[in-house]
Amino acid sequence: MADPLVIKICGIKTLDILDTAIAAGADMVGFVHFPRSPRHVSIEEIANLISAARGRVETCVLLVNPDNSCVAEVAALGPDWIQLHGPESPHRVEAIRAEAGIEVIKAVPIGSAEDVAHIAGFTDVADRILVDAKPPKGADRPGGLGETFDWTLLKALDPSIPFMLSGGLTPKTVAEAIKTVRPFGVDVSSGVESAPGVKDKRLIEAFIRNARAAE
Template sequence: MVRVKVCGITNLEDALVAAAAGADALGFNFWPESPRHIEARRAAELIAYLPPFITPVGVVVNESHAGVEHLARASGVRAVQLHGDELPEDAAALAAAGLTVIKAFRVGPGFRPQRLRDYAAAGAFLLDTRVKGKRGGTGKPFDWSVARRASPYGRILLAGGLTPENIADAIRQAQPWGVDVCTGVEKKPGVKDHKRLREFIRRAKREAAS
């Protein structure tokens, strides 16, 4: 079964709709420069309403170890997504502190899936599209065959330009462990379109079960 992570959650209504629709994880962006930024205290308020089977994930960019651990304690996230230029030793230190680590990689020309081998402490790898000046939320897909080639190195979360319209094809081509959606189900940054969100999750789960 393909896991579905809905990223860029900023409000309770979106969180509850995603949970009811069958999301497996919700992403809370702690990077201050993100248009979907949320404070740890506010994330904690939303997470308190989530059922226990939903994994809350904190998204950080080049944050210190102490900073990540503080955000995790303050918010209640159980996993952290490293979306910057973090090193393998950063992932290892956070995993040793008891956090599930998702290391994000931006895929562009010349990307080598073998890089994932260096991050043995990561529980999963998120592959997103490389767009100059952006850290996620690009709304643009990359060559999904890259994700399939990366699968021998760990659990792959496919991201980048996923929508209700293309998610079935993406799963068939990439064969990922999970998928991550943000802009493809938004009305505007930080506000989800509930119809598209439900349809995305429905199609992802249906394709995974077929």
């Protein structure tokens, strides 16, 4: 019996949407602390969201190339996970994990076979790997920005490396993604929004329902 699929709803900004994601059956919720993102929330807001989520769902704070003071500030909030979404090296990921004392998800942007080869460098220093679409050239922030990548590239990945899949997933595409790519988890942000940073309750519910049906 395979482990149940892990479903993460990322970029949550309000208690209302947090409650929606939990009621719909999300396993993890993510909060973005990165001012250039339309999903950015302050440390104070994240503190409120984490305390509202505690004991109900796993929480994750997404950071981009954070400095040590930012890591310490976030670690003090007691999330279950820190997700690193910048150009952090394996050495830096290891240092952040040791300093924070919190499990780390490392996002690796995929646009080529060379990018897939980089994943192996993070498997010993991160607790989970998240593969995401590489942002288009000139983008002002990391992440798939609503785009998928060529999933066939992942065929080159060592099958013993488990990963979560992100990048352009929507309620319409998530079932195909799960069946094609076989990730242990899926992560969605813009695919369940009606506008950048504005989550849509019905899309969150449909995404989770369709993902569970595809397990």
